[in-house]
Amino acid sequence: MTKGGQTTSIHWIVIALVFLIAGYLLTREGEEALPPPIQTSLRTELALAQLGISPDWSHLDRFQNTISRDTFLDRLETIYTTNDSWKKWIEVSDTEATFITAEDPFILRFAKSDKNPPGSIWNWKKRSELLPSRNLPLEGLIIAIDPGHIGGEFAKIEKRKLNYLHSPVIEEGTMTLRTAKYLKPLLENLGASVTLTRTKEEPVTQLRAKNFPDPKLFYRTAEIRARAELINQKIKPDLVICLHYNASDSPVPIPGQHFHIILPGAFHKSEIAHHDERFEMLQRLLSGTIEEEVPLATSLAEAFKDHTDLPPYAYRPDHPYSTPLNSNAYLWARNLLATRLYQCPVIFLEPYVMNSTDFIERIKAGDYEGIKFIDGKNRRSVYREYAHAVADGLASYYSSPHD
Ligand SMILES: [Zn+2]
Numbered sequence: 480m481t482k483g484g485q486t487t488s489i490h491w492i493v494i495a496l497v498f499l500i501a502g503y504l505l506t507r508e509g510e511e512a513l514p515p516p517i518q519t520s521l522r523t524e525l526a527l528a529q530l531g532i533s534p535d536w537s538h539l540d541r542f543q544n545t546i547s548r549d550t551f552l553d554r555l556e557t558i559y560t561t562n563d564s565w566k567k568w569i570e571v572s573d574t575e576a577t578f579i580t581a582e583d584p585f586i587l588r589f590a591k592s593d594k595n596p597p598g599s600i601w602n603w604k605k606r607s608e609l610l611p612s613r614n615l616p617l618e619g620l621i622i623a624i625d626p627g628h629i630g631g632e633f634a635k636i637e638k639r640k641l642n643y644l645h646s647p648v649i650e651e652g653t654m655t656l657r658t659a660k661y662l663k664p665l666l667e668n669l670g671a672s673v674t675l676t677r678t679k680e681e682p683v684t685q686l687r688a689k690n691f692p693d694p695k696l697f698y699r700t701a702e703i704r705a706r707a708e709l710i711n712q713k714i715k716p717d718l719v720i721c722l723h724y725n726a727s728d729s730p731v732p733i734p735g736q737h738f739h740i741i742l743p744g745a746f747h748k749s750e751i752a753h754h755d756e757r758f759e760m761l762q763r764l765l766s767g768t769i770e771e772e773v774p775l776a777t778s779l780a781e782a783f784k785d786h787t788d789l790p791p792y793a794y795r796p797d798h799p800y801s802t803p804l805n806s807n808a809y810l811w812a813r814n815l816l817a818t819r820l821y822q823c824p825v826i827f828l829e830p831y832v833m834n835s836t837d838f839i840e841r842i843k844a845g846d847y848e849g850i851k852f853i854d855g856k857n858r859r860s861v862y863r864e865y866a867h868a869v870a871d872g873l874a875s876y877y878s879s880p881h882d
Contacts, residue, residue: 526752526753526754527753527754527755528750528753528755528756528816529696529700530696530700530701530704531753531755531756532755533581533754533755534580534754534755534758534759536578536580536585536758537585538762539578539585539587539758539761539762539765541597542587542596542597542765542766543587543588544588544589544590544594545590545593545594545595545596545597545765546587546589546590546593546594546596546765546767547589547590547591547592547593548571548573548574548576548589550593551571551576551589551764551765552571554764554769555569555764558742558744558745558764558769558802558804558812559743559744559745559746559760559763559764559812560745560746560751561745561746561747561799561800561802562748564748564751565746565751567579567751567752568751568752568757569757569761574588574589575587575588575589576589578757578758578761580754580758581754587765596765596766596767597766598766598823600711600715600822601715601822601823603715603716603717603718603822603823603824604619604620604621604717605717605770605771606771606775606876606877606879609877613670614670615668615669615670616669616670616873616874616877616878617666617669617670617671617873617874617877618670618671619670620670620671620672620717620718620877621671621672621673621674621714621715621716621717621718622666622671622672622673622674622716622717622718622719622720622873623673623674623675623676623710623714623716623718623719623720623821624659624662624663624666624673624674624675624676624719624720624722625675625676625706625710625719625720625721625722625817625821626652626655626656626658626659626675626676626677626722627651627652627655627721627722627723627724628651628652628655628698628723629652629677629680629681629682629698629702630650630651630652630653630654630655630656630680631650631652631653631679631680631681632680633652633680633681633682633698634650634651634652634653634680636688636694636697636698637652637698637699639651639652641726641833641834643731643732643834643839646732646839646842646843647842647843649833649834649839649842651723651724651726651833652680653680654724654833654861654862655722655723655724656675656677656678656679656680657846657862658722658862658865658866659675659722659866660675660678661862661863661865661866662720662722662865662866662869662870663675665866665867665869665870666869666870666873669870669873669874669877671873674714674716676706676709676710676714677706682697682698682702682705683702683705683706683709684697684701684702684704684705685705686701686705699816700816703816703817703820704816704820706817706821707816707817707820707821710821710822710823711820711821711822715823716823717823717824718771718775718823718824718825718826719817719821719823719824719825719826720826720828720869721817721818721825721826721827721828722828722865722869723827723828723829724829724830724831724833725737725738725739725792725829725830725831725832725833726832726833726834727832727834727835729834732834732835732836732839733835733836734835734836734837735832735835735837736789736790736830736831736832736835736837736838737789737790737791737792737832738780738783738787738789738790738791738792738809738828738829738830738831739791739792739809739810739811739829740776740779740780740809740810740811740826740827740828740829741811741812741813741815741818741827741829742769742772742773742776742804742810742811742812742813742818742825742826742827743763743768743769743772743812743813743814743815743818743819743825744769744802744804744812744813744814745800745801745802745811745812745813745814746760746814747799747800747814750814756814756819759819759820760814760819762822763819763822766822768823768824768825771824772824772825772826773804773806773810774876775824775826775872775873775876776807776809776810776826777806777807777810778872778873778875778876778879779826779828779868779869779872779873779876780807780809780810780872781872781875782868782869782871782872782875783809783828783830783868783872784809785868785871786864786867786868786871787830787831787864787865787868788856789830789831791808791809792809792829793808794811800813800814801813815827828869830865830868831861831865837854838861840853840854841853841854841858841860841861842861844860844861845860846860846861846862846863847860848860
């Protein structure tokens with residue numbers, strides 16, 4: 480080989496190495512920041528939610544012959560969808576439902592009458608499955624508490640930091656974590672095993688805003704997907720309680736607070752069109768989480784009414800992404816990433832209005848032991864009041880006799 484030939488070889492080796500390193504870096508970036516690569520020509524066909532993964536529809540096989548046609552249609556039409564846009568993706572005959580997928584359609588055969596569904600990914604326990612002889616109402620129950628948002632130094636980037644004149648700084652993610660830390664021992668004293676999805680003012684995901692073109696993909700999407708992975712693969716609870724504090728659109732604090740509970744449902748036309756979201760909606764529908772969620776949320780609503788006096792919140796009637804669950808004024812269905820992805824009954828709580836004058840009085844009072852007269856009533860600190868309302872609602876539901 481000539482000297483010139485060697486130079487050319489080295490030249491090509493260097494070029495190849497540059498490409499290899501660039502390819503590696505791009506792949507690394509891609510692994511962290513983007514959904515699995517999809518051929519561009521298939522991207523429209525494989526419409527997925529942000530950072531979503533193409534579903535394996537055969538996982539729905541476990542629901543064959545477990546649900547009746549009437550129950551399937553009733554749940555689909557009253558809980559999970561808001562209009563008949565689902566008909567583009569789901570065909571229902573007398574004996575089966577055909578789900579459109581990115582590949583061959585998936586066929587689900589109906590049962591003549593409803594049977595006990597085989598849970599979601601794991602067999603989460605219903606109230607009726609707890610030991611009747613248990614000493615404490617939550618004995619045998621695994622509960623995940625999900626303190627909403629991140630708080631601390633992340634409160635600003637996740638747009639959950641409120642700073643008004645003459646008021647302490649309000650960070651939702653910091654407050655939900657404090658609430659969770661009061662709630663955990665209350666539930667343990669009632670017999671439950673309790674895990675928090677986070678115990679610090681830090682994200683669960685290893686990713687950060689810099690990994691994404693839009694920071695929302697970090698704090699809203701990747702973070703919730705990381706929590707879903709933790710819940711669905713490790714904790715595998717019987718129930719997830721998502722703790723949040725609500726806020727209004729008002730640019731300045733005004734009086735007035737309210738409360739509502741969000742259950743998974745009300746999938747919008749554009750969401751049903753995503754293969755993964757449609758799959759996740761059907762998985763929830765078929766696993767029967769709603770049968771546990773509605774009575775449990777009703778019990779929690781009663782407890783919140785007793786502890787907080789907060790009136791029910793109502794979305795505007797033409798709100799395209801929510802549906803009232805008519806059994807109780809506090810209950811609404813919405814398709815949120817957390818309520819959709821956590822594969823067991825999920826209760827998403829939205830009490831208080833952080834930017835109301837009433838709430839600011841409570842924040843000014845701080846966290847304290849015992850009772851103080853604030854906002855017209857003798858009250859626990861807002862964090863402890865919230866935690867006690869949840870614990871009482873759960874105790875009441877799980878100690879009531881079941882059907
Ligand atoms: Zn929130």
